[in-house]
Amino acid sequence: MLKPLGDRVVIELVESEEKTSSGIVLPDSAKEKPQEGKVIAVGTGRVLENGERVELEVSVDDRIIFSKYAGTEVKYQGNEYLILRESDILAILGE
Amino acid sequence: MLKPLGDRVVIELVESEEKTSSGIVLPDSAKEKPQEGKVIAVGTGRVLENGERVELEVSVDDRIIFSKYAGTEVKYQGNEYLILRESDILAILGE
Amino acid sequence: MLKPLGDRVVIELVESEEKTSSGIVLPDSAKEKPQEGKVIAVGTGRVLENGERVELEVSVDDRIIFSKYAGTEVKYQGNEYLILRESDILAILGE
Amino acid sequence: MLKPLGDRVVIELVESEEKTSSGIVLPDSAKEKPQEGKVIAVGTGRVLENGERVELEVSVDDRIIFSKYAGTEVKYQGNEYLILRESDILAILGE
Amino acid sequence: MLKPLGDRVVIELVESEEKTSSGIVLPDSAKEKPQEGKVIAVGTGRVLENGERVELEVSVDDRIIFSKYAGTEVKYQGNEYLILRESDILAILGE
Amino acid sequence: MLKPLGDRVVIELVESEEKTSSGIVLPDSAKEKPQEGKVIAVGTGRVLENGERVELEVSVDDRIIFSKYAGTEVKYQGNEYLILRESDILAILGE
Amino acid sequence: MLKPLGDRVVIELVESEEKTSSGIVLPDSAKEKPQEGKVIAVGTGRVLENGERVELEVSVDDRIIFSKYAGTEVKYQGNEYLILRESDILAILGE
Numbered sequence: 192m193l194k195p196l197g198d199r200v201v202i203e204l205v206e207s208e209e210k211t212s213s214g215i216v217l218p219d220s221a222k223e224k225p226q227e228g229k230v231i232a233v234g235t236g237r238v239l240e241n242g243e244r245v246e247l248e249v250s251v252d253d254r255i256i257f258s259k260y261a262g263t264e265v266k267y268q269g270n271e272y273l274i275l276r277e278s279d280i281l282a283i284l285g286e
Numbered sequence: 287m288l289k290p291l292g293d294r295v296v297i298e299l300v301e302s303e304e305k306t307s308s309g310i311v312l313p314d315s316a317k318e319k320p321q322e323g324k325v326i327a328v329g330t331g332r333v334l335e336n337g338e339r340v341e342l343e344v345s346v347d348d349r350i351i352f353s354k355y356a357g358t359e360v361k362y363q364g365n366e367y368l369i370l371r372e373s374d375i376l377a378i379l380g381e
Numbered sequence: 382m383l384k385p386l387g388d389r390v391v392i393e394l395v396e397s398e399e400k401t402s403s404g405i406v407l408p409d410s411a412k413e414k415p416q417e418g419k420v421i422a423v424g425t426g427r428v429l430e431n432g433e434r435v436e437l438e439v440s441v442d443d444r445i446i447f448s449k450y451a452g453t454e455v456k457y458q459g460n461e462y463l464i465l466r467e468s469d470i471l472a473i474l475g476e
Numbered sequence: 477m478l479k480p481l482g483d484r485v486v487i488e489l490v491e492s493e494e495k496t497s498s499g500i501v502l503p504d505s506a507k508e509k510p511q512e513g514k515v516i517a518v519g520t521g522r523v524l525e526n527g528e529r530v531e532l533e534v535s536v537d538d539r540i541i542f543s544k545y546a547g548t549e550v551k552y553q554g555n556e557y558l559i560l561r562e563s564d565i566l567a568i569l570g571e
Numbered sequence: 572m573l574k575p576l577g578d579r580v581v582i583e584l585v586e587s588e589e590k591t592s593s594g595i596v597l598p599d600s601a602k603e604k605p606q607e608g609k610v611i612a613v614g615t616g617r618v619l620e621n622g623e624r625v626e627l628e629v630s631v632d633d634r635i636i637f638s639k640y641a642g643t644e645v646k647y648q649g650n651e652y653l654i655l656r657e658s659d660i661l662a663i664l665g666e
Numbered sequence: 667m668l669k670p671l672g673d674r675v676v677i678e679l680v681e682s683e684e685k686t687s688s689g690i691v692l693p694d695s696a697k698e699k700p701q702e703g704k705v706i707a708v709g710t711g712r713v714l715e716n717g718e719r720v721e722l723e724v725s726v727d728d729r730i731i732f733s734k735y736a737g738t739e740v741k742y743q744g745n746e747y748l749i750l751r752e753s754d755i756l757a758i759l760g761e
Numbered sequence: 762m763l764k765p766l767g768d769r770v771v772i773e774l775v776e777s778e779e780k781t782s783s784g785i786v787l788p789d790s791a792k793e794k795p796q797e798g799k800v801i802a803v804g805t806g807r808v809l810e811n812g813e814r815v816e817l818e819v820s821v822d823d824r825i826i827f828s829k830y831a832g833t834e835v836k837y838q839g840n841e842y843l844i845l846r847e848s849d850i851l852a853i854l855g856e
Contacts, residue, residue: 192664196629196660235628240619242619249291263638265636281360282291285289286287343387343425351455373387376389377385377455377464429523439481448548471550472486472559524716533671541668566670566671566740569668570667570669575851575852576819576847576853620809622811622813700835700844714810723767723805757763757835757844758763758766759837760763
């Protein structure tokens with residue numbers, strides 16, 4: 192198990208070449224392109240200057256899109272993950 | 287459905303070549319030019335250091351203008367969107 | 382109608398070539414030169430970390446001077462405007 | 477009348493070539509050199525994160541010295557002024 | 572004994588060449604790669620603007636992964652350590 | 667009289683060539699070298715975000731050492747001074 | 762006596778060539794190397810935005826390690842010292 196710290200999130204990459212069940216496809220343009228992932232684990236949240244922790248907006252199993260060059264790759268127990276800060280996540284994909 | 291995080295907003299681009307119903311036309315000058323869009327979804331707002339969340343000023347269906355190079359393009363279920371931070375939005379177009 | 386967000390202000394440019402009624406003339410020197418404008422619409426103000434909004438100091442119809450390279454040009458319903466942050470405004474011109 | 481915004485101050489330049497009544501003379505060295513001015517108008521002060529405004533330390537008619545390259549030049553009703561932030565003012569000259 | 576200050580942590584490096592018991596292996600890609608370590612000592616935490624100290628999330632003996640280029644190497648009483656800030660730690664490895 | 671603003675301090679330079687009574691001598695090395703000065707006037711202190719002013723730690727007549735390239739030179743009523751921020755002062759020299 | 766201001770600390774350098782009693786030896790690698798010192802005097806601490814001062818974690822006579830290029834050298838009454846900010850100190854060496 193990977194337990195991310197603070198406002199970090201562990202995700203499993205959903206490759207953009209395969210058309211995913213949620214139907215996200217990346218357009219081919221000059222702008223920064225996001226990638227899709229699935230949340231595997233979430234941190235306890237960042238600490239505010241008044242001492243409160245802000246719970247993350249994303250939850251385990253959420254499908255998300257995030258900034259393409261964000262995060263750090265990790266291979267753990269045979270699987271590949273990406274560890275991001277929540278601020279690198281753009282949106283949750285709903286149904 | 288795309289559910290943006292924090293102070294982010296999902297918009298649908300309104301092409302500046304077509305003269306829109308609200309009548310915004312971009313001048314041809316050297317200054318930074320804004321673009322027009324329509325708000326599709328809004329985030330829950332950013333969290334202040336006292337723990338409060340600040341609700342966004344824009345609402346779904348608002349026509350807005352925003353900084354031209356802001357945001358990330360996303361194609362989702364066949365449609366193209368742009369995900370912006372509210373701070374990249376300049377003004378709401380009223381009637 | 383253009384409704385600016387946060388601490389933004391919509392102004393109408395007052396060309397510096399014409400000597401305006403308020404009598405402002407820009408000196409020809411190497412320093413940064415301000416420009417004159419008239420306030421058309423004001424935002425609701427920026428939000429402090431304690432949740433309060435700070436009302437803007439400028440009001441509709443105020444004659445102001447602002448930093449020359451500040452703001453974004455917008456043409457809306459046939460008129461040209463500039464959208465600035467209040468922090469780009471240097472002073473209000475009184476009588 | 478010029479009414480500066482926030483923590484800004486309108487000053488009238490006191491040329492450093494003429495030896496002023498307060499006797500300030502600028503040394504000829506490699507360090508940054510300040511300039512002398514007289515305060516013509518002061519803003520309402522900057523707003524703290526708790527909502528309070530901090531009244532300026534300088535008052536109208538104060539003789540001050542300020543950082544040489546600070547501020548924006550304005551010619552208004554035939555006179556030349558400089559608009560500075562209070563943080564660009566180094567000291568008040570007393571008798 | 573090394574007693575780290577503030578939000579710092581002393582760790583013992585777990586070399587990535589050897590396959591560790593927790594099974595972390597670094598993938599060979601262009602992205603930034605993390606490293607694995609074991610926590611030896613933790614600081615008292617950073618101080619918030621309200622005067623509170625935020626206790627660290629990691630504890631002595633935690634297996635962690637951290638940003639590859641973070642930290643300062645120290646050899647102390649014959650052993651090699653790395654001193655990091657907690658913000659350079661990405662996740663705790665659980666079982 | 668020079669009345670410095672905020673957290674500023676007016677000092678009189680004590681030349682490092684002359685061995686001063688307090689015995690400070692600057693070593694000849696590659697590191698940044700401090701200089702010695704005597705405090706002539708102190709500001710009212712900086713304002714915290716809660717509205718309080720923080721009184722300066724240095725007082726008039728204190729012998730101090732400060733960062734070599736800090737401050738602005740001023741010649742006033744025939745004397746040369748340096749205006750610094752308190753944060754450029756490293757230490758007070760005691761007996 | 763040198764009385765450091767704010768969160769500053771006066772230390773006496775412990776040369777890394779000599780193997781010190783606490784046994785710290787610097788490894789020869791490409792990473793940033795710390796140095797060892799002994800605390801001679803500590804400041805009153807930095808001031809938080811709520812007006813509190815945060816007492817330093819280090820005390821006089823503590824053996825510490827700190828970032829190699831941090832601080833300002835001072836020769837005072839025949840001795841050489843280094844003035845650091847507490848944030849440049851990595852850890853206290855215990856027994």
